Amino acid sequence: MVRRVLALTSGRIAVTILALIALLALLGPWLAPQNPLATSDNALAATSGAHWLGTDYLGRDVLSRLLDGSRISVLGSLEVALVALVVGAIPGILSVYLGRAFEWFTLRIADTLVALPFLLFAIAVIALLGNGITQAMLVTGVLVSPLFYRVSRAATLAVARSPYVEAAIVSGASIGWIVRRHVWTKVLPPIAVALAQTIGVGFVIVSSLTFLGIGVQPPEPTWGGLLASDLGYLSHRPWAPVAPALLIMVTVWACNLLADAIRDVSGEAGRALANDHKARANRREAAAGPHPAGGSR
Amino acid sequence: MPARPTNLRPGLRVRPARRAGRLRATALGTALAALLVPSLGACGSDASSATGNSTLKWASSYFPAHWDPVVSGSGAQFRQLALVYASLTRTDEQGKAVPDLAESWEYNDRGDRITFKLRPGQKFSDGEPIDATAVKAAIERAQKQKNSALFGDLTSIGKVEADGLEATLNLTQVDYQIPQLLGQRVLQIASPKAAKNPEKLDQNPVGAGPFVVQQLIPGTKAVLKKNSDYWDAENIHIDNVELVSAPDTSTVVSGLRTGVYNFADIDPSQADAAKKAGLDVFVQPGFNAANLSLNINKAPFDNDKVVDAVRHAVNREEFVRKLTFGYGEATDQPFPKGYVAYDPKSENAYPYDPAKAKKLLAEAGHKPGDLKLGLVIPSEDPQAEIVQSQLAAVGIKVTIKIDKNWSTPFFAKDLTFSLYGTTGRDSAAQTLTAHFGPNGPLNLSTPYEPAGFEEAVAKVRQTPLDSPDYAATLQAATRAGLQSKALVFTYASPNLFAKTKALSALPKNPGHIDWTGVKLSGAN
Numbered sequence: 086m087v088r089r090v091l092a093l094t095s096g097r098i099a100v101t102i103l104a105l106i107a108l109l110a111l112l113g114p115w116l117a118p119q120n121p122l123a124t125s126d127n128a129l130a131a132t133s134g135a136h137w138l139g140t141d142y143l144g145r146d147v148l149s150r151l152l153d154g155s156r157i158s159v160l161g162s163l164e165v166a167l168v169a170l171v172v173g174a175i176p177g178i179l180s181v182y183l184g185r186a187f188e189w190f191t192l193r194i195a196d197t198l199v200a201l202p203f204l205l206f207a208i209a210v211i212a213l214l215g216n217g218i219t220q221a222m223l224v225t226g227v228l229v230s231p232l233f234y235r236v237s238r239a240a241t242l243a244v245a246r247s248p249y250v251e252a253a254i255v256s257g258a259s260i261g262w263i264v265r266r267h268v269w270t271k272v273l274p275p276i277a278v279a280l281a282q283t284i285g286v287g288f289v290i291v292s293s294l295t296f297l298g299i300g301v302q303p304p305e306p307t308w309g310g311l312l313a314s315d316l317g318y319l320s321h322r323p324w325a326p327v328a329p330a331l332l333i334m335v336t337v338w339a340c341n342l343l344a345d346a347i348r349d350v351s352g353e354a355g356r357a358l359a360n361d362h363k364a365r366a367n368r369r370e371a372a373a374g375p376h377p378a379g380g381s382r
Numbered sequence: 383m384p385a386r387p388t389n390l391r392p393g394l395r396v397r398p399a400r401r402a403g404r405l406r407a408t409a410l411g412t413a414l415a416a417l418l419v420p421s422l423g424a425c426g427s428d429a430s431s432a433t434g435n436s437t438l439k440w441a442s443s444y445f446p447a448h449w450d451p452v453v454s455g456s457g458a459q460f461r462q463l464a465l466v467y468a469s470l471t472r473t474d475e476q477g478k479a480v481p482d483l484a485e486s487w488e489y490n491d492r493g494d495r496i497t498f499k500l501r502p503g504q505k506f507s508d509g510e511p512i513d514a515t516a517v518k519a520a521i522e523r524a525q526k527q528k529n530s531a532l533f534g535d536l537t538s539i540g541k542v543e544a545d546g547l548e549a550t551l552n553l554t555q556v557d558y559q560i561p562q563l564l565g566q567r568v569l570q571i572a573s574p575k576a577a578k579n580p581e582k583l584d585q586n587p588v589g590a591g592p593f594v595v596q597q598l599i600p601g602t603k604a605v606l607k608k609n610s611d612y613w614d615a616e617n618i619h620i621d622n623v624e625l626v627s628a629p630d631t632s633t634v635v636s637g638l639r640t641g642v643y644n645f646a647d648i649d650p651s652q653a654d655a656a657k658k659a660g661l662d663v664f665v666q667p668g669f670n671a672a673n674l675s676l677n678i679n680k681a682p683f684d685n686d687k688v689v690d691a692v693r694h695a696v697n698r699e700e701f702v703r704k705l706t707f708g709y710g711e712a713t714d715q716p717f718p719k720g721y722v723a724y725d726p727k728s729e730n731a732y733p734y735d736p737a738k739a740k741k742l743l744a745e746a747g748h749k750p751g752d753l754k755l756g757l758v759i760p761s762e763d764p765q766a767e768i769v770q771s772q773l774a775a776v777g778i779k780v781t782i783k784i785d786k787n788w789s790t791p792f793f794a795k796d797l798t799f800s801l802y803g804t805t806g807r808d809s810a811a812q813t814l815t816a817h818f819g820p821n822g823p824l825n826l827s828t829p830y831e832p833a834g835f836e837e838a839v840a841k842v843r844q845t846p847l848d849s850p851d852y853a854a855t856l857q858a859a860t861r862a863g864l865q866s867k868a869l870v871f872t873y874a875s876p877n878l879f880a881k882t883k884a885l886s887a888l889p890k891n892p893g894h895i896d897w898t899g900v901k902l903s904g905a906n
Contacts, residue, residue, distance in 0.1 A: 122771070123771070124700075124767070124768070124771040126700075126703070128703070128704050142651070142704060142764060143704055143764060143767055143768065143771070144704070212786065216783075216784055298761070298762045298784075302781070302782055302783065302784060303762055303766065303767055303782050303784075304767045304770065304771075304782070316630070316632050317630075317631060317632050317649070317651055318632075318651055319632055319655070320635075320651075320652065320654050320655030320658070321651070321654070
C-alpha cells in the first residue's frame with residue numbers, strides 16, 4: 086500500500102510534508118537557532134537576520150519557539166489518534182464475533198461517546214485532573230474512538246459473511262486466527278484512512294486547546310499558543326500569526342491528503358485506480374508505436 | 383492581551399496585566415455575543431438617535447460578576463457598579479472626599495465619632511427614601527453579611543445611630559479616614575428594601591446612582607437608563623448606557639472604530655492601534671501597583687537572604703517596557719510615584735542588582751539552579767513569565783502553575799509564591815493595611831507584620847487629612863510597611879481608556895470613572 090500511495094502525486098506531497106513535520110518534532114529543539122524561552126529587550130521585533138520570524142512580546146525568538154513547539158502538537162495529535170485506534174478498532178472488530186451482549190454494550194458506549202463534545206470534555210477533564218496535554222489528549226482519543234469502532238466494525242461485518250471466512254469457521258479455525266488471517270487485512274485500509282484523518286483532527290484539537298491556554302504551562306511554546314499570543318499584538322506585528330497558522334493548516338491539509346491517497350489506492354476503488362493507471366500507461370505505449378531496436382527513450 | 387483573574391476575592395482585584403484575569407475561552411465565547419449584540423442593537427441606537435437620546439456603549443474588561451456592592455467589593459468593578467449606586471462621599475480630582483449622598487459631615491473633637499448629614503428628599507430607584515436608616519442598614523450589612531467582601535475595611539466603625547437624615551458613626555478608634563473610606567469603593571448604598579434579599583439584589587441592582595438598570599444579562603450585558611431622581615441628575619448628560627463585557631482585547635479597538643462601542647478600557651498593547659484609528663486614548667489617574675507575593679512562613683522565604691535576593695533580582699523597568707508600552711511606570715511601593723502616600727525616602731531601597739542577588743543566594747546556601755519555586759497564578763500572565771526569566775537569571779528556577787481556583791489558597795495564605803496587583807483604595811491607610819497589616823488580604827505572610835507598622839498606621843488614622851503633618855505621617859507609615867518581606871512591588875499599570883471623539887473628556891478623578899458633566903454628541 087505504501088508504494089501505491091507514493092505512486093500518487095498527492096500521496097507523495099502528503100508524505101513529504103508529514104515527514105518534515107515529524108522531523109521538526111524530533112529535532113525541533115536542536116534545530117532552534119536560539120533558546121525558545123530566553124527573553125530579551127528586543128520585544129515585538131520585525132523579521133531580521135537574527136530573528137527570521139521576529140520576536141514575541143517578551144523578546145523571544147519566534148522561529149525557535151515554533152520549532153520547539155512542534156513536538157507538543159505532533160505528539161498530542163499522535164496520542165489522540167493512537168488512543169482512538171486502540172480503544173475503537175479492537176472492540177469494533179470483536180463486536181462482530183463476541184456475541185450479542187458485547188455487541189449491544191459496545192454499540193451503546195460508542196453512541197454515548199459520539200454525543201459528547203470532545204473539546205468541552207477535554208477542558209472539563211483538565212479542570213478535574215490538572216493542566217496537562219497528555220490527559221486532555223487521552224480523553225479526546227477516547228471520545229474520537231467511535232470513528233474507529235464503526236469503521237472497523239463495518240469492514241469486519243463485510244468480511245465475516247464471506248465464504249472463505251465461513252469455510253475457516255467450519256474448518257475449526259479460532260476467532261483470533263480468522264481475525265489475523267482474513268479480517269485484519271480487509272479492515273486495515275479503512276482504518277488507515279481514519280487514522281490519517283484523526284491525526285489531522287488531533288492537530289486541530291491540540292492547537293485549539295493550546296490556543297485557549299489549556300494543556301500547557303507557560304512559557305512552554307506551542308503552535309496554538311503562539312497563534313493566540315500573536316493575535317494580541319496584531320497592530321505591532323500584523324503578519325505574526327501567519328507562520329503558526331500556516332503550519333497548523335498545512336499539517337492538517339497533509340493529513341487529509343494522505344487519507345485521500347490511502348482511500349484512493351485501497352480496496353476495490355484502489356484496484357480500479359491501479360488498473361486505470363496501467364490501462365493509461367498501455368495506451369500511451371501503444372500510441373508511441375513500436376520501440377526502435379537498440380534505441381533509447 | 384489581558385490576563386484577568388476572574389476568581390479573585392471580590393474585595394481586591396488584580397489589576398489586569400495582559401491576557402490575565404480571564405480565560406481566553408471566555409473571551410472567545412463573549413466575543414461573538416459582544417460583537418453581535420451591539421451590532422443588532424444598532425437599529426435600536428438609530429432609533430434612540432432619532433429621539434435625541436445619547437447612549438454610552440461601554441466595553442469593559444471588568445464586567446461585574448456581582449452587582450451587590452457588598453459582595454463585589456472594592457476592586458476595579460466598583461466603577462461599573464457606580465453607574466447604579468451612589469455613596470456617602472465621592473472623590474474629586476485631587477482624590478479628596480467630597481459630598482455625594484451626604485451633603486456634609488462632622489467629626490467630634492476626639493475624632494472617634496462622625497456624623498453624616500444626608501441631602502433631603504432623595505430616594506432610591508425603587509422609591510425607598512434615602513435616610514440615615516438606609517445608611518445604617520448598608521453599613522451593618524457590609525459588616526455582617528456572610529459573603530461580604532467589605533467587612534475588613536469597616537473595622538473602625540462601631541455602632542451606627544440613625545436619626546432622620548443624620549447618620550452618626552461611633553468609631554472603635556480615632557480615624558480621620560472615614561470620609562475617604564465611605565466613598566464609591568467601600569460603601570455603595572443599595573436600597574434597604576432590595577437588600578433584604580441579597581441574592582436577588584446581586585442580579586437586580588437597586589441604588590441611587592446616576593443610572594437605573596433596565597436589563598441585565600449576567601456576565602455579558604447591562605442596559606441602563608438615566609436616573610432622573612439622582613441628586614446630581616442635571617449634570618448627567620448621558621441618557622442610556624449599554625455596558626458589555628469586552629471580548630478579546632485585540633477586537634476592542636475594531637469595535638470602537640466601527641461604532642459598536644464608544645468607550646472602552648484597553649490594554650496598553652492596543653494603544654497604538656487605537657490612536658491610529660483616530661480614537662482618543664487617555665490615561666485616567668489611579669493607584670495601581672503590581673507585586674510579587676512571598677510567604678515568609680514557608681521555605682525558602684523564611685530565609686531573609688533569599689527574600690533579599692528576590693528583591694535585588696527584580697528588574698522593574700522590564701515590566702514597564704514589555705507590559706505597559708510606555709504608559710506605566712516602575713514602582714517599589716503599593717502606589718505610583720507622586721501619590722501622597724508614596725515615600726521618596728524608601729525609593730529604590732532594593733535596586734536591580736543580579737550579582738548581589740546571586741551572592742545572597744550563595745550566602746543562603748543555594749547553588750545556582752538548585753532553588754526551585756512554584757509560582758501559582760490564576761491565569762496566563764506575561765508578568766509571570768518575566769518573573770520566571772528574571773529569577774532564572776540569578777539561579778532560581780521558577781515553574782509557573784496556573785490554578786483556576788487560585789483565590790482560595792491565596793486568601794487562605796496557603797501559597798508560597800504568587801503575583802497580585804491592586805487598583806488601590808481612596809483611603810491610603812486602607813491600602814497600607816491591606817498589604818502590610820497582619821490580616822491584610824494581600825499579605826500572603828499573615829500574621830506577619832513589619833515592626834512599627836501598626837503604630838504608624840494608627841498615627842495616620844489619628845491625623846486629620848488637612849493637617850500639615852498628614853503627608854509626612856502617611857509616608858512614614860508607608861516606610862514602616864515597606865520593611866515587610868512579604869511583598870516586592872514591581873510596576874504601576876495604567877488605567878488606559880479609549881473613546882470616540884463624540885464622547886467628551888472625563889473628570890480626572892483618580893481611580894474612578896465619573897460620568898458627571900460628560901457629554902455625548904450625535905456622531906460616534
